[in-house]
Amino acid sequence: MNFSFLFNNFAELTVTGLAFGAVYALIALGYTMVYGVLQLINFAHSEVFMYGTFATLWMTITLVGSGNPGGLQTFGIMAAALLAAMVVSGAIALMLEKFAYRPLIKRNAPRLIALISAIGASFVLAELMGVRDDVAGWFGLRETLDDYVGGARVNQSMPNIVQNRTLFAIGEYNIRMVDVIVILSAILMMVGLDQFVRRSKTGRGIRATAQDPETAALMGVNSTRVIQMTFLLGGLMAGVAAFLYMLKIETTKFDVGFLLGIKAFTAAVLGGIGNLRGALVGGLVLGVVENWGSALFGGEWRHVVAFVLLVVILLFRPTGILGESLGKART
């Protein structure tokens, strides 16, 4: 137990924890929304995120090239990368809904089998990225591809576009630019999504379907559209998460989604699954506590801290910190 380390670096640990938590929270939105509407664990959502990280990576590498971008250019590159990640993740999420879920929902299949289908889809998506180079090799494209990035089976890093300079200091603790960007944009996106679901007509449809799918259908809500919308929104948020993750961590791999997906799902459950604000709270709490825990017990216990936190919280609040409420949310 390294208490002195924890107390000496408290502010820094908290801020990096919040940055991690923000990424968890954004991914958790995808789990929580799908769960709220369909009561299904969208196991393949982690791969939606993974594709977003690769979209960010490719876009940045293509745009940066060999030059060293300056101030305004950096901003443009970031915007393009963010857009690419959101488009790719959103598209993957929509495809996932179409091929892995809709056939099952139509047949009213047992819920567990949808989980298996999602697991299958998750394997397929991750492996498609993994075997990308072999397939490219068949068409003689491997060298062309390697000019940009090598195989997805090993860690690929992206050029550093946000200089890791200190933005400001609290006391003697340095708060870095990246962390601030990550936390602020994540919170911004979450507030935007929350308002969208609360105020827009589509959002009302989503909430109605979550609350009572049959009555919602009778009232003229197109349930297929609502489900598509849910997946799309989750995918877009995963794209944002992927972009922010790449800003902070800067490396990705074909199986990067697995652990992050589990963590994000944990965050969703922690905050109360099906509850958008719960995802934010759960993500931030998980990120911060995990960071403190790894400072206290050593980095190798990081994930153990996260899961023990989950078990302890569920023992005292069996439906998560804020409870389940996508359907019950009132404006």
Next chain:
Amino acid sequence: MSTSVSATSGTKSKSKSRLGFVDRLTNLPKLVKILLWVLLALFLYALPLLEPPLLSTPGTDFGGVLFTVTIYCLVALGLNIVVGYAGLLDLGYVGFYAIGAYTVAILTSFHANWPFLLAVPVAVVATMVSGVLLGAPTLRVRGDYLAIVTLGFGEIIRLAAVNTEWLGDARGISKIDRPPSIELFEIPHLFWEGGTPLLDPDDTTVFLEFGVLDQIPYYWLGLTVVILMLIADRLIKDSRVGRAWEATREDEDAAELMGVPTFRFKLLAFSTGAFVGGLAGALYASRQSFINPLSFLLLFSILFLAAVVVGGQGNRWGVLVGAFLVAYLPERFRDFSEFRVLVFGLALMVLAIFRPEGLLPPRRTLRAKQAGQELAAAEEGDHGEETRVRV
């Protein structure tokens, strides 16, 4: 009108003929049935010696693959009790498997020098206790929350093994004791030349020598345990306990009102499942003689669950088929190593979409589905009549 009648009668006769085979089997005299079972068992025991051309695995030891299949069968039977009978979604089953394996490893090699046969009961009891310890606080949590809690449990067990020196950390534990050998006689293998089987006098298996190279005795041990498990499973399923599990799964509140102490039965299902998982882990550790945390990745929990659900949760023969597919197919198609997982994932999706009840769903599910379809057909028929009258 007439066409619709003939269509329904057609489907009925079809389903009848499909049931017919099973019926004819069940209607056989008891003696013949027992004989058939014995023949099937003998064939299974002899399978690694026969090395049938299409079935056997080129490149990897067939006996070893078959042993892996039996381990998966055992695990699937155990998980079927938790998921299929009691309806508790457990995503961390590999945790129990790991506890069984690690207990044997610690007792026979790392911290003590016990013989294998003494360590197994301890390992199984330790796993059951861990099942109760995990279940007691978490089984009050319902549905999908249980899934994520158990998933966390599986990961905690693995990470604890990685980070604790007392458990051999990431390097693992080696020199785990093997079951005691009784070397009685040698059995020659077959090898196939074209379509003709020939005896191979150079390639023999010593009857019950649990050595390093020949995996077949382990397969025999595993198969025996699976057969014993199947008998036990049948006894439990048809007992009061099995009915209580099903009642709890179908409607927990109704079961509670009918006087079934659901929590206690869920805990029992959990620890029974843990028992079987621990046993499988112990066998696995002894065969490998070496374990490290990489043998207990979360991926295995998912594969185990896939075996149960794909095969048909709640039907012991179904989960055996599922376990066979999940364990055997990746080994058989090792040549496609790079595309193995991709094809496996596709297979899971296709199976899920085309056989949502699993390959061999339990008869109860089939009956329920049939009743549902008949109900729907009756309702539709009414509608059809109505419209016709209106026209």
